[in-house]
Amino acid sequence: xxxxxxxxxxxxxxxxxxxDKETDEGKMIAGIVDLLQDVTASISDLEENAIAVSDxxxxxxxxxxxIEEYLMDEDEDDDEYDEDDDDYDFADxxxxxxxxxxxxxxxxxxxxxxxxxxxxxxxxxxxxxxxPQCGELLEFDFDEDDEEDVEE
Numbered sequence: 087x088x089x090x091x092x093x094x095x096x097x098x099x100x101x102x103x104x105x106d107k108e109t110d111e112g113k114m115i116a117g118i119v120d121l122l123q124d125v126t127a128s129i130s131d132l133e134e135n136a137i138a139v140s141d142x143x144x145x146x147x148x149x150x151x152x153i154e155e156y157l158m159d160e161d162e163d164d165d166e167y168d169e170d171d172d173d174y175d176f177a178d179x180x181x182x183x184x185x186x187x188x189x190x191x192x193x194x195x196x197x198x199x200x201x202x203x204x205x206x207x208x209x210x211x212x213x214x215x216x217x218p219q220c221g222e223l224l225e226f227d228f229d230e231d232d233e234e235d236v237e238e
Contacts, residue, residue, distance in 0.1 A: 089126045089129055089130070090126050090127075090130060092126075093119075093122045093123045094123075096119050096122060097119050097123065100115060100116065100119050189206055189207070190206070190207050191204050191205070191206055192204070192205050192206075192207070192210055193205075194224065194226075196217040196219065196220065196222055196224060197222070198217065198220050198222035199217060199219050199220040199222065201217060201218075201219040201220070203217070203218075203224075210226050211226075212226075213225060213226055214226060
């Protein structure tokens, strides 16, 4: 039996007993039955609200799960970082691909003709090259101590 049914039953008993509502005891019993009906109505409203809130929370949880799944699928499509790979392919805002490499470029000026050259570390480690403009032999003395100075 629900609270509403119990409250209605007690009101029916009170009416069936034909209690005199003018006596002190009758007034008190009528007041208690009215209070029970009000409390029962409030509790029924609270139960309905709790069910509605629970349903809304379930829907929100489903929406969040869908959003999380969507975001996780996007992350799987992105390029993953590979620590063993020194060459990474990325796309800029225009969608064009470009490479990031862990390559250091050195600017060297030929003392003979003044041409500025951009040389990679591998070329510098060869100890010397000929200037492409004037043919002057450019010699390099490169050791790891120099590399630490450049990186700082």
